[in-house]
Amino acid sequence: MELFDVYPRFDITPVSARGCWITDQNGERFLDLYGGHAVISIGHSHPEFVKNLSEQLHRIAYYSNSVQIPLQEKLCAALGAASGLDTYQLFLCNSGAEANENALKLASFHTGKSKVIAFKNSFHGRTSAAVAATDNPSIISKLNAGHEVAFVPLNDLTALENALSEEDVCAVILEPIQGVGGLGMADNAFMESVAMLCKRYGAVFIADEVQSGFGRTGKFFAFQHSTATPGIISMAKGMGNGFPVGGILIHPDISAQSGMLGTTFGGNHLACVAALTVLDVLENEKLISKIPELERYFRMELSAVPYIRQIKGKGLMLGFEMEFEVADLRKKLLYEHRILTGSSKNKNLLRILPALNIGADELDLFFKALKTELQ
Numbered sequence: 358m359e360l361f362d363v364y365p366r367f368d369i370t371p372v373s374a375r376g377c378w379i380t381d382q383n384g385e386r387f388l389d390l391y392g393g394h395a396v397i398s399i400g401h402s403h404p405e406f407v408k409n410l411s412e413q414l415h416r417i418a419y420y421s422n423s424v425q426i427p428l429q430e431k432l433c434a435a436l437g438a439a440s441g442l443d444t445y446q447l448f449l450c451n452s453g454a455e456a457n458e459n460a461l462k463l464a465s466f467h468t469g470k471s472k473v474i475a476f477k478n479s480f481h482g483r484t485s486a487a488v489a490a491t492d493n494p495s496i497i498s499k500l501n502a503g504h505e506v507a508f509v510p511l512n513d514l515t516a517l518e519n520a521l522s523e524e525d526v527c528a529v530i531l532e533p534i535q536g537v538g539g540l541g542m543a544d545n546a547f548m549e550s551v552a553m554l555c556k557r558y559g560a561v562f563i564a565d566e567v568q569s570g571f572g573r574t575g576k577f578f579a580f581q582h583s584t585a586t587p588g589i590i591s592m593a594k595g596m597g598n599g600f601p602v603g604g605i606l607i608h609p610d611i612s613a614q615s616g617m618l619g620t621t622f623g624g625n626h627l628a629c630v631a632a633l634t635v636l637d638v639l640e641n642e643k644l645i646s647k648i649p650e651l652e653r654y655f656r657m658e659l660s661a662v663p664y665i666r667q668i669k670g671k672g673l674m675l676g677f678e679m680e681f682e683v684a685d686l687r688k689k690l691l692y693e694h695r696i697l698t699g700s701s702k703n704k705n706l707l708r709i710l711p712a713l714n715i716g717a718d719e720l721d722l723f724f725k726a727l728k729t730e731l732q
């Protein structure tokens with residue numbers, strides 16, 4: 358049998374990892390500024406993560422949602438405390454796309470409507486409604502294209518209000534900071550207006566925090582840089598530090614009905630322990646409060662690097678747009694300097710999404726490599 362060949366892959370084979378470092382099969386070490394696409398939040402193989410998951414594995418790894426799983430209630434309490442959203446309700450699933458799929462479905466159940474508004478350059482995942490709300494026709498099959506989605510430009514309030522005005526919209530789905538799309542940012546005032554207009558026209562504001570959540574931008578959720586109140590917040594990636602777990606937080610105005618949503622694996626014992634451990638480590642190591650200083654350092658150091666047009670992003674969801682395409686630069690960083698970085702839809706943009714406990718000394722290795730390549 359062969360793998361279904363859908364991924365362009367770099368020629369490295371990680372066999373172990375610790376913190377921000379990956380070791381390959383030849384014993385070579387790589388600095389991981391990509392975090393497996395913003396997934397590694399508290400660092401690879403964090404000792405607490407290894408200990409807690411191993412201990413849970415020895416007790417019980419999994420049972421379905423047909424029984425009591427008190428770890429889920431423990432996670433509700435911890436997430437409520439960490440995010441300040443303790444009045445919201447939690448539904449657990451396994452990935453970012455699944456979180457958004459459930460968010461959109463729930464918005465449709467709640468409003469009785471079906472049209473979705475998404476934004477230019479959005480990415481919300483590969484399942485049917487999530488991919489239909491993704492601004493990339495090449496990954497939307499005929500099957501997915503049956504959903505009714507209007508794409509409006511980010512930060513264009515007039516276009517948004519026009520699209521909402523027929524009152525046939527169930528959800529407006531927005532990444533506060535676009536990931537795959539290339540770090541386009543919703544202005545705080547715009548996010549606040551999205552929330553307000555959704556209320557006015559009877560739609561649900563879904564904040565897609567799959568990539569930007571769990572502290573990555575210096576607040577627990579990126580929308581919390583504003584005063585907006587979403588109806589649903591989707592999350593995944595950093596939530597499990599590599600263990601597959603996702604979820605949605607649901608505003609108290611939206612009521613649950615038995616059987617409305619469901620999943621076999623979502624909220625299993627191991628997934629809950631992974632997410633609880635991430636929350637514990639974020640708190641114990643005060644990781645979120647250290648992020649603004651790391652962002653300042655990144656911006657300051659990069660201001661001395663040539664050929665950079667613009668530094669983009671927030672917290673540790675950062676990147677810079679060069680005057681040229683960055684594919685060759687990323688290859689040089691990987692194969693000559695042993696540094697993994699990220700890309701985006703914008704071919705001139707290089708992104709970094711490191712573990713939230715990265716140190717300035719590790720970032721220095723990146724700046725040094727960049728200066729060597731570009732000067």
Ligand SMILES: Cc1ncc(COP(=O)(O)O)c(C=O)c1O
Nearest residue numbers: 452453454480481482536567568
């Ligand atoms: C903002 C956003 N939403 C949703 C997804 C989909 O997540 P997953 O790949 O876990 O399905 C991604 C993945 O990159 C993402 O960046």
